[in-house]
Amino acid sequence: MIISSASDYREAARRKLPRFLFDYIDGGAYAEHTLRANSADLANISLRQRILKNVDSLSLKTTLFGKEQSLPIILSPVGLTGMYARRGEVQAARAAATKGIPFCMSTVSVCSIEEVTSQSLQPIWFQLYVLKDRGFMRNALERAQAAGVATLVFTVDMPTPGARYRDAHSGMSGPFAASRRILQATTKPGWALKCRRPWPPA
Secondary structure (H helix, E strand, O other): OOOOOHHHHHHHHHHHOOHHHHHHHHOOOOOOHHHHHHHHHHHOOOOOOOOOOOOOOOOOOEEEOOEEEOOOOOEOOOOOHHHHOOOHHHHHHHHHHHHOOOEEEOOOOOOOHHHHHHHOOOOOEEEEEOOOOHHHHHHHHHHHHHOOOOEEEEEOOOOOOOOOHHHHHHOOOOOOHHHHHHHHHHOOHHHHHHHHOOOOOO
């Protein structure tokens, strides 16, 4: 598949991943009204065009929290990134460091925070859900601090988990979920073999 636009990455993921994983990364909670509204709001943002300006020294650099970065972009936390690609969180952290932008690691990651920080060329950010399990939160915070995490991102907009209808249909949850996921994985042997290979790649 030829990747020529940002939307092509979504189609590439749909072709590559088992359905339960694609629906998890592509979907939202309940009937996905908020997901569609957020996407529409983002699509409605227009950049102001300027003409007849000096373009000899264009720069997209910006300063965030007192640190300069090369682009006004942050790689946001994505759950189970290591399921979409082999050692996915490590790959994302490395890519962000190469481009000089922050990478924020999800609470729900496949790779450990110690592995990701040891493989990144710059300090990473860490997302932490505010949970009732204070012991889990304390442990996560202590590990993040010990690993040299520079920025902590608290996720506070989920006092109770939202029902993800797509997950029940795709096999991420619901009746016979494990069997359905295994069956779907057999239809994507390229994905399964690549994700199971040892790290680092040869």
